[in-house]
Amino acid sequence: MSPLEKRAWLTLWSQCPPYLVYFLIQGVWPNWLATFQQRIACLAVVAGVHAIAYVTGLLWMKRQERGEPLLLDERDRAIDGRATRTAYFVMLTGMIVVGVVMPFSDSGWKLTNTALLAIVLAETVRYALIVAGYRRTPRLAH
Amino acid sequence: MPTESLTNEVRLLRFLAQDMTQAELGRRVGLTRQTIAAIEQGRYSPSLEVAFRIADVFGKRLDEVFHWNPDGTAAPDRER
Numbered sequence: 016m017s018p019l020e021k022r023a024w025l026t027l028w029s030q031c032p033p034y035l036v037y038f039l040i041q042g043v044w045p046n047w048l049a050t051f052q053q054r055i056a057c058l059a060v061v062a063g064v065h066a067i068a069y070v071t072g073l074l075w076m077k078r079q080e081r082g083e084p085l086l087l088d089e090r091d092r093a094i095d096g097r098a099t100r101t102a103y104f105v106m107l108t109g110m111i112v113v114g115v116v117m118p119f120s121d122s123g124w125k126l127t128n129t130a131l132l133a134i135v136l137a138e139t140v141r142y143a144l145i146v147a148g149y150r151r152t153p154r155l156a157h
Numbered sequence: 158m159p160t161e162s163l164t165n166e167v168r169l170l171r172f173l174a175q176d177m178t179q180a181e182l183g184r185r186v187g188l189t190r191q192t193i194a195a196i197e198q199g200r201y202s203p204s205l206e207v208a209f210r211i212a213d214v215f216g217k218r219l220d221e222v223f224h225w226n227p228d229g230t231a232a233p234d235r236e237r
Contacts, residue, residue: 017191088183090192090201149191 016149019091021076023145026138029068034135037061041128054124058131094148102141109133165223168197170215186210 037057040047048054087095113130121129171177179193186207188196195201196211203211212222 088188
């Protein structure tokens with residue numbers, strides 16, 4: 016498995032579960048976290064779990080690679096480039112919604128959570144497309 | 158809709174070059190082993206520069222290693 020594909024899997028596995036739980040709590044039980052401190056604490060826990068899972072996975076991966084540098088060739092860069100281009104438009108759409116549309120009707124945590132959702136979605140799309148690029152592309156040209 | 162395909166002889170040429178490994182070929186042309194495998198399986202079309210480098214490793218011309226089939230048919234038999 017390519018080092019880039021490994022890192023994409025690591026990002027997906029470390030990022031998606033905690034943020035899925037976070038957005039479920041925010042979406043299904045919005046009043047469960049009543050105060051500002053509780054909401055910030057919930058966000059901090061989720062970000063912390065993500066960070067710890069990612070760093071732990073990265074350290075384990077580095078140990079497996081025995082300190083070899085991350086070498087990416089033209090195919091890796093082509094797959095990453097395509098995935099990043101698509102994720103950029105997901106992020107752009109999210110930011111238009113958050114910065115241009117929502118301020119007329121919403122405020123506070125709703126804006127914060129929608130912005131966070133756009134970032135997480137864009138990252139998820141990017142890494143999912145990287146994984147798909149290595150597995151499903153019938154013929155990827157340089 | 159016409160189907161087009163680019164085929165190659167990289168696997169055969171590796172075998173003829175004293176069973177050169179994918180990793181060794183990759184190291185010599187600046188690609189990873191995974192990308193060499195993808196090229197051999199027809200899942201990736203390399204850049205022109207890399208295609209020339211691969212041909213150069215085996216001491217062949219570009220058209221002896223990579224074959225362009227405009228109508229999607231198999232590459233014609235060549236004298237080897």
